[in-house]
Amino acid sequence: MPLIKNKALSDNSWTFVADENPLPHGDISVSLQRWQAEKDAVLQHDGHHGVRLSPADSVDALANDLDKLDLIELDFPLFKDGRCFSQARLLRDKYHYQGEIRAVGRFLTDQVFYLHRVGFNAFELDSARDVDLALAALNDFSVRYQASSQ
Amino acid sequence: MYQYNERDQTLVEERAHQFRGQTERYLTGELGADEFRALRLMNGLYVQTHAPMLRVAIPYGLLSSKQVRMLAHIARKYDKNYCHFTTRQNVQYNWPAIESVPDILADLATVQMHAIQTSGNCLRNTTSDHLAGICTDEIEDPRPYCEIIRQWTTLHPEFAYLPRKFKIAVSGAEHDRAAVQLHDIGVYLVKNDAGDIGFRVLAGGGLGRTPIIGQTVKPFLEKRYLLSYLEAILRVYNLLGRRDNLYKARIKILVKETGLETFTAMVENEWLRIRDTMLLSDERIAEIKAHFTPPAYDVHAAADPTFEQQLSNNPAFATWVKRNTEIHKTPGYRAAYISLKAPDSPPGDISDAQLDAIADLADQYSFGEIRTTHRQNLLLADIRQSDLYPVWQTLTRLKLATPNIGTVTDMICCPGLDFCSLANAGSIGIAREINATLDDLDYIHDIGDIKINMSGCMNGCAHQSVGHIGILGVDKKGDEWYQITLGGSSENQAAIGERLGPAVAKHEITPAIVDILAVYVEKRLDDEPFLNTVHRIGLEPFREKVYATH
Ligand code: SF4
Numbered sequence: 001m002p003l004i005k006n007k008a009l010s011d012n013s014w015t016f017v018a019d020e021n022p023l024p025h026g027d028i029s030v031s032l033q034r035w036q037a038e039k040d041a042v043l044q045h046d047g048h049h050g051v052r053l054s055p056a057d058s059v060d061a062l063a064n065d066l067d068k069l070d071l072i073e074l075d076f077p078l079f080k081d082g083r084c085f086s087q088a089r090l091l092r093d094k095y096h097y098q099g100e101i102r103a104v105g106r107f108l109t110d111q112v113f114y115l116h117r118v119g120f121n122a123f124e125l126d127s128a129r130d131v132d133l134a135l136a137a138l139n140d141f142s143v144r145y146q147a148s149s150q
Numbered sequence: 151m152y153q154y155n156e157r158d159q160t161l162v163e164e165r166a167h168q169f170r171g172q173t174e175r176y177l178t179g180e181l182g183a184d185e186f187r188a189l190r191l192m193n194g195l196y197v198q199t200h201a202p203m204l205r206v207a208i209p210y211g212l213l214s215s216k217q218v219r220m221l222a223h224i225a226r227k228y229d230k231n232y233c234h235f236t237t238r239q240n241v242q243y244n245w246p247a248i249e250s251v252p253d254i255l256a257d258l259a260t261v262q263m264h265a266i267q268t269s270g271n272c273l274r275n276t277t278s279d280h281l282a283g284i285c286t287d288e289i290e291d292p293r294p295y296c297e298i299i300r301q302w303t304t305l306h307p308e309f310a311y312l313p314r315k316f317k318i319a320v321s322g323a324e325h326d327r328a329a330v331q332l333h334d335i336g337v338y339l340v341k342n343d344a345g346d347i348g349f350r351v352l353a354g355g356g357l358g359r360t361p362i363i364g365q366t367v368k369p370f371l372e373k374r375y376l377l378s379y380l381e382a383i384l385r386v387y388n389l390l391g392r393r394d395n396l397y398k399a400r401i402k403i404l405v406k407e408t409g410l411e412t413f414t415a416m417v418e419n420e421w422l423r424i425r426d427t428m429l430l431s432d433e434r435i436a437e438i439k440a441h442f443t444p445p446a447y448d449v450h451a452a453a454d455p456t457f458e459q460q461l462s463n464n465p466a467f468a469t470w471v472k473r474n475t476e477i478h479k480t481p482g483y484r485a486a487y488i489s490l491k492a493p494d495s496p497p498g499d500i501s502d503a504q505l506d507a508i509a510d511l512a513d514q515y516s517f518g519e520i521r522t523t524h525r526q527n528l529l530l531a532d533i534r535q536s537d538l539y540p541v542w543q544t545l546t547r548l549k550l551a552t553p554n555i556g557t558v559t560d561m562i563c564c565p566g567l568d569f570c571s572l573a574n575a576g577s578i579g580i581a582r583e584i585n586a587t588l589d590d591l592d593y594i595h596d597i598g599d600i601k602i603n604m605s606g607c608m609n610g611c612a613h614q615s616v617g618h619i620g621i622l623g624v625d626k627k628g629d630e631w632y633q634i635t636l637g638g639s640s641e642n643q644a645a646i647g648e649r650l651g652p653a654v655a656k657h658e659i660t661p662a663i664v665d666i667l668a669v670y671v672e673k674r675l676d677d678e679p680f681l682n683t684v685h686r687i688g689l690e691p692f693r694e695k696v697y698a699t700h
Contacts (some may be wrong), residue, residue, distance in 0.1 A: 080188060082313075086385050093427075118308050141168075143160045143161045145305065
């Protein structure tokens with residue numbers, strides 16, 4: 001799946017590992033539940049570490065771990081689930097998280113302008129067809145009224 | 151009124167452009183129906199029973215004559231020569247083609263208008279007091295704060311996909327004319343003991359299926375914290391509001407299920423964290439206030455004796471002045487309602503020709519401004535009293551001078567079965583029937599101020615649960631029936647109406663309303679208003695009369 005990172009098409013070195021699967025080599029992300037249950041094992045693993053949050057997960061649960069994480073994936077079960085927007089905002093503004101915040105799952109390319117503004121800097125897209133749409137949509141608006149993360 | 155700067159203008163143009171692309175992708179099948187649905191709703195576009203419906207935003211009910219002419223133009227060019235004003239001070243078109251909506255939005259953008267966030271699960275148009283800035287009971291003009299909130303809500307990146315729609319109202323007067331307590335967030339301008347003006351913030355009010363009156367979360371908020379407080383409430387709601395059940399998704403349910411104290415504590419926590427990062431400066435407030443300075447009133451307006459002469463010479467004019475105009479804080483001026491409740495016309499509807507004529511009237515007599523009201527009428531806010539006579543003559547010719555503001559026939563009414571795909575029952579037809587039955591103006595004026603609100607289904611778009619008399623369309627095995635409530639109010643003493651009894655059939659609803667009014671006239675003491683009579687004697691006498699005959 002194509003990845004846009006920092007407004008450009010980018011290589012993806014990360015693998016999300018489902019809870020029941022063993023950890024492969026390389027950069028991996030795991031669910032919050034697995035992270036909490038097997039943090040030490042994950043940290044001893046050779047690549048970089050990331051966590052994937054569902055909308056119902058509280059970002060506060062990662063408050064003390066953020067310096068160990070290079071990636072946080074926020075997973076959209078439905079594009080209408082707006083909780084991910086506030087999760088990103090809290091990660092950036094409350095916890096000053098500097099790593100990658102990546103949108104995964106069923107978000108729309110039409111949402112990337114807002115997503116970028118609330119703190120997402122990476123987007124895992126469904127198909128190559130979406131790349132140009134998403135890159136264009138990142139510039140949907142040249143003006144804004146509110147302060148936000150970006 | 152507020153004039154767009156370059157940033158505002160760019161934003162509405164870019165939005166229209168964005169939506170054109172989305173519509174094209176939908177029409178070519180590139181964008182799915184479900185995805186397009188969410189995007190079009192946030193641009194005011196519904197798909198209704200017969201055709202799409204486009205809702206255009208009128209921020210806190212203020213329009214210029216130029217904008218009104220554009221509304222007329224759109225009605226002519228893209229619709230069937232009319233449009234419909236809503237209870238949230240917006241305007242709707244019932245017959246535009248989906249393909250033409252991008253063009254309509256582009257046309258609107260040329261007069262500083264848009265349809266952004268007029269539907270969908272997002273921050274909606276902020277509403278306010280239609281007498282803002284001119285009434286005699288105002289603590290401070292709410293419009294600058296409405297504009298500040300309008301800008302903050304517009305394209306807010308974090309709160310575009312809320313659990314459910316979200317409505318904010320602001321009032322600056324002692325008398326609440328904006329139904330503030332029935333909004334997701336209600337804001338009153340208040341003065342504290344030290345004499346400072348700030349805000350009382352309420353949350354968790356709302357109509358619809360489960361009508362709830364909002365509760366105070368912040369008794370006094372300093373002005374500089376307005377936006378940080380709103381943001382804190384929205385963030386708590388966005389994260390914790392229910393998304394599993396459409397009917398439990400409004401903030402009122404979150405406040406109820408969490409409990410006011412816990413909810414407030416969560417909001418305060420978040421607010422304390424962010425409040426110093428998003429201060430509203432005095433300079434910013436002053437900058438916006440400069441858009442709402444009073445017009446150049448004629449200081450000799452009160453000295454002109456012609457008004458008194460016209461009043462005594464023409465009883466019909468005097469009746470209209472009494473019923474359809476409001477006292478103005480400037481001597482010699484009045485505000486005049488344009489009644490959109492003529493007996494033979496659906497409540498809130500207006501034609502392109504009427505709109506054009508109103509724009510001319512506003513230019514000639516009321517500083518080029520027109521306001522929309524929460525009760526689906528229009529208002530010319532700043533008329534010299536000696537000009538009321540020609541205004542009345544013109545409005546009479548336009549069939550916009552029915553002297554019924556605030557009376558039984560000034561009903562709030564949703565589109566109902568005629569236009570809305572969710573409706574259980576018709577409402578426009580019933581409004582017409584009640585109007586035809588109560589055709590005696592003297593009797594209507596004798597009954598006095600009374601608010602009848604009628605919705606075609608539980609969604610309650612016409613706020614029936616807070617009508618003094620509420621009428622709700624229900625479906626009984628495919629037939630249209632009507633549930634009556636009494637004693638509701640959306641004003642300072644907000645209350646949810648109580649059910650009178652079992653629903654009545656379609657042919658019984660108008661007689662039932664007639665019965666209710668007869669009981670009131672019989673039982674009232676002197677000038678006792680309807681609500682007071684209901685509170686004093688209870689529902690029983692009304693019940694007896696309405697159900698005795700059936
Ligand atoms: S109250 Fe029901 S019938 Fe009336 S407009 Fe709203 S959704 Fe439609």
